[in-house]
Amino acid sequence: xxxxxxxxxxxxxxxxxxxxxxxxxxxxxxxxxxxxxxxxxxxxxxxxxxxxxxxxxxxxxxxxxxxxxxxxxxxxxxxxxxxxxxxxxxxxxxxxxxxxxxxxxxxxxxxxxxxxxxxxxxxxxxxxxxxxxxxxxxxxxxxxxxxxxxxxxxxxxxxxxxxxxxxxxxxxxxxxxxxxxxxxxxxxxxxxxxxxxxxxxxxxxxxxxxxxxxxxxxxxxxxxxxxxxxxxxxxxxxxxxxxxxxxxxxxxxxxxxxxxxxxxxxxxxxxxxxxxxxxxxxxxxxxxxxxxxxxxxxxxxxxxxxxxxxxxxxxxxxxxxxxxxxxxxxxxxxxxxxxxxxxxxxxxxxxxxxxxxxxxxxxxxxxxxxxxxxxxxxxxxxxxxxxxxxxxxxxxxxxxxxxxxxxxxxxxxxxxxxxxxxxxxxxxxxxxxxxxxxxxxxxxxxxxxxxxxxxxxxxxxxxx
Numbered sequence: 001x002x003x004x005x006x007x008x009x010x011x012x013x014x015x016x017x018x019x020x021x022x023x024x025x026x027x028x029x030x031x032x033x034x035x036x037x038x039x040x041x042x043x044x045x046x047x048x049x050x051x052x053x054x055x056x057x058x059x060x061x062x063x064x065x066x067x068x069x070x071x072x073x074x075x076x077x078x079x080x081x082x083x084x085x086x087x088x089x090x091x092x093x094x095x096x097x098x099x100x101x102x103x104x105x106x107x108x109x110x111x112x113x114x115x116x117x118x119x120x121x122x123x124x125x126x127x128x129x130x131x132x133x134x135x136x137x138x139x140x141x142x143x144x145x146x147x148x149x150x151x152x153x154x155x156x157x158x159x160x161x162x163x164x165x166x167x168x169x170x171x172x173x174x175x176x177x178x179x180x181x182x183x184x185x186x187x188x189x190x191x192x193x194x195x196x197x198x199x200x201x202x203x204x205x206x207x208x209x210x211x212x213x214x215x216x217x218x219x220x221x222x223x224x225x226x227x228x229x230x231x232x233x234x235x236x237x238x239x240x241x242x243x244x245x246x247x248x249x250x251x252x253x254x255x256x257x258x259x260x261x262x263x264x265x266x267x268x269x270x271x272x273x274x275x276x277x278x279x280x281x282x283x284x285x286x287x288x289x290x291x292x293x294x295x296x297x298x299x300x301x302x303x304x305x306x307x308x309x310x311x312x313x314x315x316x317x318x319x320x321x322x323x324x325x326x327x328x329x330x331x332x333x334x335x336x337x338x339x340x341x342x343x344x345x346x347x348x349x350x351x352x353x354x355x356x357x358x359x360x361x362x363x364x365x366x367x368x369x370x371x372x373x374x375x376x377x378x379x380x381x382x383x384x385x386x387x388x389x390x391x392x393x394x395x396x397x398x399x400x401x402x403x404x405x406x407x408x409x410x411x412x413x414x415x416x417x418x419x420x421x422x423x424x425x426x427x428x429x430x431x432x433x434x435x436x437x438x439x440x441x442x443x444x445x446x447x448x449x450x451x452x453x454x455x456x457x458x459x460x461x462x463x464x
Contacts, residue, residue: 010070010072011049013070014049014050014066014067014070014072014094015028015049015050017066018050018052018063018066018094021059021062021063021066022052022053022054022059022063025052025053025054025055025100026050026051026052026053027050027051027052027053028049028050028051030047032051033047033048033049033050033051033095034047035080036048036051036075036077036080036087036089036095036097037087037088037089037095038080038087038088039080039081039082039083039084039085039086039087039088040080040081040082040083040142041082041083041084041085041343041344041425041427042341042342042343042389042391043084043085043088043425043426043427044088045088046088046089046090046092047089048073048075048089048092048093048094048095049072049089049092049093049094050093050094050095051077051094051095051097052094052095052096052097053097053099053100054096054098054100054101055100055101056101057101057173057175057181057212057213058181060096060098060175060210060212061175061179061180061181062179063094063096064096064175064176064177064178064179064210065178065179067093067094067455068177068178068179068453068455071453071455072092072093072094072455073089073090073091073092073093073094073455073457073458074093074094074096074177074210074455074456074457075087075088075089075093075094075095075096075206075457076095076096076098076147076148076151076206076210076211076457077095077096077097077098077099078098078099078118078119078144078145078147078148078149078151079099079121079142079143079144079145079148081140081142081143081144081148082148082152082422082423082425083344083346083422083423083425083427084419084422084423084424084425084426084427084428085425085426085427085460086151086152086205086206086423086425086426086457086460088426088459090426090458090459090460091458091459093455096210098117098118098119098145098147098210098212099119099145100119101117101118101119101120101147101212102117102119102120102124103116103117103120104116104117104120104124104125104128105117105213107128107129107132107134107218108187109132109133109134111187112134112217112218112219112220113170113187113215113216113217113218114129114136114215114216114218115171115213115214115215115216116146116213116214116216117147117212117213118145118146118147118148118150118210118211118212118213118214119145119147120145120146120147121143121144121145121146122136122138122139122140122143122144122146122149123143125146129218133220133221134218134219134220134221135218135219135220135221136168136216136218136219137158137161137162137168137219138154138155138156138158138159138162138163138164138165138168139156139157139158139323140154140155140156140421141156141157141326141327142327146214146216147211147212147214149165150165150169150172150201150202150211150214151201151202151203151204151205151206151211152165152203152205152421152422152423153165153166153202153203153421153423154421155377155380155382155420155421156377156421157254157256157283157323157326157377158253158254159377159379159380159382159421160246160252160253160254160255160377160379160380161251161252161253161254161285162219162253164421165202165203166199166202166203167217168216168217169198169202169214169215169216169217170185170187170188170189170198170215170216170217171183171184171185171186171187171198171214171215172184172185172197172198172201172202172211172213172214172215173211173212173213173214174201174208174209174210174211174212175209175210175212176208176209176450177208177209177450177451177453177455177456182197182209184197184198184200184201185197185198185215187215200446203423204461205423205424205425205457205460205461206456206457206460207447207451207456207457207460207461207462208446208447208450208451208456209450209456210456222253222285222286222287223286223287223288224284224285224286224287224288224290224291225253225283225284225285225291225314225319226283226284226291226295226312226313226314227254227281227282227283227284227312227313227314227318227319227322227323228281228282228283228284228295228310228311228312228313229274229279229280229281229282229310229311229313229322230279230280230282230302230307230308230309230310230311231263231274231275231277231278231279231307231308232277232278232279232280232302232305232306232307232308233277233278233306233308234278234306235257235259235260235278235358235359235362235374236355236359237278237305237306237307238257238278238279238280238305238307239257239354239355239358239378240305240355241280241298241301241302241304241305241307242255242257242280242351242354242378242379243351243352243354243355244301244304244305245297245298245301245379246351246379247351248297248301250294250297250298251285251286251294252282252283252284252294252298252379253283253284253285254281254282254283254323254379255280255281255282255283255377255378255379256280256281256282256326256375256376256377256378256379257278257279257280257358257374257375257376257378257383258278258279258280258281258326258329258373258375259278259362259373259374259375260276260277260278261371261372261373261374262279262329262332262333262373262374262375262386263275263276263277263278263279264276264336265329265332265333265335265336265373266325266326266328266329266332268332268335268336269325269328269331269332269335270321270324270325270328270332272325274311275308277308280302280307281322281323281326282298283319283323284298295310326375329373329375329386330342330344330386333371333373333386333388334388336371336388337371337388339390340388340389340390340391341388341389341390341391342386342387342388342389343386343387343389343400343404344384344385344386344387344422345384345385345386345387345404345407345408345422346376346382346383346384346419346420346421346422347382347383347407347408347410347411347416347417347418347419347420348380348381348382348383348411348416348417348419348420348421349381349411349414349415349416349417350381350414350415350416351380351381353381353414353415353416354378354381354383356414357383357410357411357414357416358374358378358383360410361374361385361407361410362374364403364406364407365385365403368399368403369399370387370388370389370396370399370400370403371388372385372386372387372388372403373385373386373388374386377420377421380420381416381420382420382421385403385404385407387400387403387404408428408431408434409434412431412434412435417435418431418432418434418435419431423461424460424461425460425461426459426460429460429461429462429463432461432462440462443461443462444462444464447462447464448464
């Protein structure tokens with residue numbers, strides 16, 4: 001493809017201004033650009049023209065103003081662990097890597113909240129909080145940045161008890177597409193003052209501004225924590241047990257479904273020895289007496305639905321090993337077909353429709369030639385089909401696209417959503433329209449009002 005002289009001159013001018021501002025914290029090196037043009041998905045990478053590494057919100061604002069003056073695309077980048085092509089530079093431009101912004105600016109133990117810069121990861125935060133008696137529970141698996149988790153409205157294994165990022169972000173500091181710096185709220189736990197700007201930016205996927213600081217709720221570390229593994233004779237019994245557990249008001253902290261194929265992969269990859277049957281991985285939080293009560297209530301439900309005996313992981317080390325194995329599930333699935341990649345889906349349905357949705361999906365998969373284990377955070381109706389495929393095989397790609405569309409449309413027909421936690425990015429834009437209809441026009445109006453030149457992460461979430 002021939003690059004126009006105007007494009008070359010504009011890029012040279014943009015690069016010169018950024019270098020004058022940042023010095024060696026700006027890079028056009030091919031390896032750096034390639035690293036920042038891809039995520040963990042199967043979507044085709046697209047490298048930016050420039051990668052910059054600001055250290056303060058004010059530097060981000062200055063970078064954005066330079067980019068805006070050149071109408072250059074701007075792509076915020078956290079750790080690159082997203083799964084729907086969120087960070088790919090589809091139109092070139094400048095990737096703002098927030099990895100140098102790692103300050104934990106304040107912790108308030110009495111108020112149980114914290115303010116962090118966007119590049120702090122969830123593991124770094126919890127390590128910092130270790131001696132305070134508090135922790136941050138949102139756990140998407142990857143050690144993602146808290147700015148990226150906010151931008152994608154992440155959740156994960158603890159969401160059934162503690163909610164998602166939507167429920168746990170109190171306030172944000174955001175750089176708008178014209179370089180203005182906005183604080184969306186103060187630290188009060190509730191407010192009726194004006195539009196809810198915080199929720200507008202939570203889940204905006206970098207299309208409305210660059211999140212540079214996040215104020216988060218914290219929680220007390222439970223007195224007692226117990227994790228358990230419970231196999232079932234069939235996947236229907238496991239799902240029904242989850243539904244009854246939630247409907248009974250048992251405050252389970254984690255409840256993850258793994259199908260038989262997933263358990264086989266976990267056993268081989270993480271050197272475990274659990275039954276290779278549909279299985280629930282659970283965790284209970286509370287007082288010692290409260291956890292005992294939760295366990296007995298769940299045990300009765302599991303027995304009624306064909307559950308086997310519970311295998312316990314009560315020590316910190318055993319619990320860590322169990323949940324690390326769960327977080328490594330995608331890698332375990334890939335290891336079953338060496339040289340492949342995974343295409344993970346994530347629909348979410350009302351919990352009353354969960355059993356039907358999973359059963360119909362499993363019937364589709366049993367008729368396919370693909371290896372595609374099912375697992376997920378079923379306590380809130382969210383589950384994943386992890387397609388294991390050769391990304392260079394057109395037949396396999398076509399089959400994944402076919403099955404993925406059937407899965408999403410099934411979830412929407414059940415009053416669910418096309419994505420419970422991965423987000424839209426560039427991979428699910430057509431499904432956003434199917435889900436929201438005319439609501440997408442309202443989203444476009446908001447985008448156009450804040451970003452009239454469409455410089456913020458263009459080609460993601462909305463077609464403008």
